[in-house]
Amino acid sequence: xxxxxxxxxxxxxxxxxxxxxxxxGGVVANLMAPPQDGGADTSADTAGDAPRDTFSPLDIIANLxxxx
Amino acid sequence: xxxxxxxxxLYGDNVERRYRRMRPEVEAMPWGTFDTAGLPEAxxxxxxxxxTGAAYxxxxxxxxxxxxxxALMECRAPLDLIAMASRFPLDExxxxxxxxxxxxxxxxxxxxxxxxxxxxxxxxxxxPPLLRAADMIARFFxxxxxxxxxxxxxxxxxxxxxxxxxxxxxxxxxxxxxxVFGFLFLDWALESMTEADRRHIxxxxxxxxxxxxxxxxxxxxxxxxxxxxxxxxxxxxxxxDAYLELAARSLETQVRKPLLExxxxxxx
Numbered sequence: 001x002x003x004x005x006x007x008x009x010x011x012x013x014x015x016x017x018x019x020x021x022x023x024x025g026g027v028v029a030n031l032m033a034p035p036q037d038g039g040a041d042t043s044a045d046t047a048g049d050a051p052r053d054t055f056s057p058l059d060i061i062a063n064l065x066x067x068x
Numbered sequence: 069x070x071x072x073x074x075x076x077x078l079y080g081d082n083v084e085r086r087y088r089r090m091r092p093e094v095e096a097m098p099w100g101t102f103d104t105a106g107l108p109e110a111x112x113x114x115x116x117x118x119x120t121g122a123a124y125x126x127x128x129x130x131x132x133x134x135x136x137x138x139a140l141m142e143c144r145a146p147l148d149l150i151a152m153a154s155r156f157p158l159d160e161x162x163x164x165x166x167x168x169x170x171x172x173x174x175x176x177x178x179x180x181x182x183x184x185x186x187x188x189x190x191x192x193x194x195x196p197p198l199l200r201a202a203d204m205i206a207r208f209f210x211x212x213x214x215x216x217x218x219x220x221x222x223x224x225x226x227x228x229x230x231x232x233x234x235x236x237x238x239x240x241x242x243x244x245x246x247x248v249f250g251f252l253f254l255d256w257a258l259e260s261m262t263e264a265d266r267r268h269i270x271x272x273x274x275x276x277x278x279x280x281x282x283x284x285x286x287x288x289x290x291x292x293x294x295x296x297x298x299x300x301x302x303x304x305x306x307x308x309d310a311y312l313e314l315a316a317r318s319l320e321t322q323v324r325k326p327l328l329e330x331x332x333x334x335x336x
Binding site for chain 2: 006007
């Protein structure tokens with residue numbers, strides 16, 4: 001994070017529940033999707049698994065908090 | 069471009085006070101009341117990850133709302149319709165704060181790496197302004213925001229603790245207007261559009277539908293076999309089976325049906 005003088009609102013713990021949205025992005029929406037197996041470990045998982053040549057998960061937004 | 073860690077801050081002082089006056093409901097919520105003692109550590113970590121992810125998604129949605137707002141002005145959409153949409157970026161920022169504070173309430177955010185230059189896909193700059201707006205609105209609002217409303221509402225009903233209930237209730241209240249906005253825009257814009265324009269909108273909507281379905285396939289494939297529903301509800305989300313059933317139904321009723329009724333030839 002940039003060095004600033006503001007009050008911290010969200011501070012991340014490195015290595016915990018790591019997710020990378022680099023070069024994939026995932027659905028642009030908060031769909032409150034439930035958690036999934038493996039989600040609480042420290043391994044990185046991908047945010048989108050769809051073929052990149054047909055569409056990009058960056059195409060949409062939503063508020064889709066999903067289940068476990 | 070190198071990735072960045074998703075963390076957030078407040079400016080504070082007078083700036084924060086102005087913001088608080090705009091949205092006083094945030095500070096009125098029962099912050100500091102969620103006691104994680106007695107909950108399994110893995111469940112709490114999972115919840116931290118889910119709420120941090122929700123904050124990131126809300127942040128991306130704010131970016132998408134701002135990009136859409138610019139396109140609406142460029143195509144000279146009806147002023148009252150633009151005014152309606154001008155509230156959306158602030159709504160999304162409020163949701164960013166609420167979900168981020170939920171993560172912090174549970175012990176802190178988890179690690180998300182992202183690329184600030186690639187948070188959304190803008191419409192093709194070569195398109196005329198009206199079609200640029202329609203392209204983004206089809207993906208972001210007619211699909212993403214529209215399908216999220218019933219899912220958020222169900223998650224809100226599932227949450228039992230007053231804090232996640234308050235957070236989700238606020239999000240549900242705001243998102244109702246976001247969900248209908250896309251179709252209000254289409255009802256105005258389609259009058260001046262050609263069949264080719266409608267096909268372009270259908271392709272954009274199809275891209276959004278495929279992205280949502282890819283997310284849900286991931287949930288289906290990686291659903292938790294040892295899920296403790298009582299814990300899940302306490303922390304604020306639905307069981308996977310209930311979520312996926314509602315998601316499929318909502319995509320049909322809230323997205324595909326209204327698009328087809330308006331003559332948008334989606335195929336997904």
